[in-house]
Amino acid sequence: MPKEQWFYTGMDCYIHCIESLNGTYLNAFSKSYGEKALELCKDIFIGDNLSKQEAQDKLMMASWHGGMSIAYSQVGVAHALSYGLGYLLGVKHGIGNCIVFDHLEAYYPEGVRLFKQMKAKHDIELPLGICANLTDHEFDTMIDVALSLEPLWENAIGKNWKKTITRAAIRELYEKM
Ligand SMILES: [Fe+2]
Numbered sequence: 153m154p155k156e157q158w159f160y161t162g163m164d165c166y167i168h169c170i171e172s173l174n175g176t177y178l179n180a181f182s183k184s185y186g187e188k189a190l191e192l193c194k195d196i197f198i199g200d201n202l203s204k205q206e207a208q209d210k211l212m213m214a215s216w217h218g219g220m221s222i223a224y225s226q227v228g229v230a231h232a233l234s235y236g237l238g239y240l241l242g243v244k245h246g247i248g249n250c251i252v253f254d255h256l257e258a259y260y261p262e263g264v265r266l267f268k269q270m271k272a273k274h275d276i277e278l279p280l281g282i283c284a285n286l287t288d289h290e291f292d293t294m295i296d297v298a299l300s301l302e303p304l305w306e307n308a309i310g311k312n313w314k315k316t317i318t319r320a321a322i323r324e325l326y327e328k329m
Contacts, residue, residue: 159197159276160246162269165218166193167249170263171228172221175307182225190218190329197270211225228308229259232301236294251278253329259308275281283329295322 169190172182188233192214196207234248243251254271257264272276283291299322305313 155274156276157246159271159274160244160250162193162197162214163250163253163270164209164246165189166197166267166270167230167253167263168218168222168227170260170310171195171230172218172225174263175228177225177303177307178311179224181223181328182221184223185217189221191223192217192230194266198266199275205226226303226307228304229256232267232304232308233294233322234297235301236298236326237282237329239297240286240290240294243282247278250262250276251282251329252325253276255325278303281329283326284325291326292319294326295319298322 153328168187169186171185172178173190178186192210195202196210202210230249233252234243234245237243237251238245239250250271253260253264253267261300286294299317301321307318309317312319
């Protein structure tokens with residue numbers, strides 16, 4: 153598998169953990185799975201001295217635990233915005249999450265800090281300017297898709313998410329991508 157695909161797919165798992173563990177829907181079930189998956193992701197992506205086989209085994213189990221972590225919880229801001237990119241531009245899920253997550257310091261400061269460290273360690277360059285030439289109508293389409301995912305926003309921000317998550321706030325984020 154190309155390194156980039158390995159990274160983007162692994163980061164989907166990592167982002168699931170960050171969104172679950174920092175969400176308002178968090179509960180004992182999700183927390184125990186999310187913490188285990190996060191620990192594995194740290195070992196795989198910024199740990200040292202793992203053999204290729206160990207890294208593959210750990211990634212398989214991180215994926216399992218990361219998936220279980222959102223079974224009774226939800227994902228959050230990165231996924232909501234990534235679905236907008238996927239819908240309009242056909243950006244695939246893993247890379248879309250990475251493109252979005254890179255700009256979410258305000259929502260997940262520690263998670264994004266670590267993500268940038270992982271990205272640097274594996275020498276990953278994300279595409280830039282994918283929203284540079286979009287029309288207002290196209291931005292609106294992506295914003296509509298993102299805002300339609302209400303449980304993701306409620307998990308990320310809380311019941312009053314509509315007070316802070318405005319169309320302008322979402323557009324500002326998309327414009328950075
Ligand atoms: Fe995902």
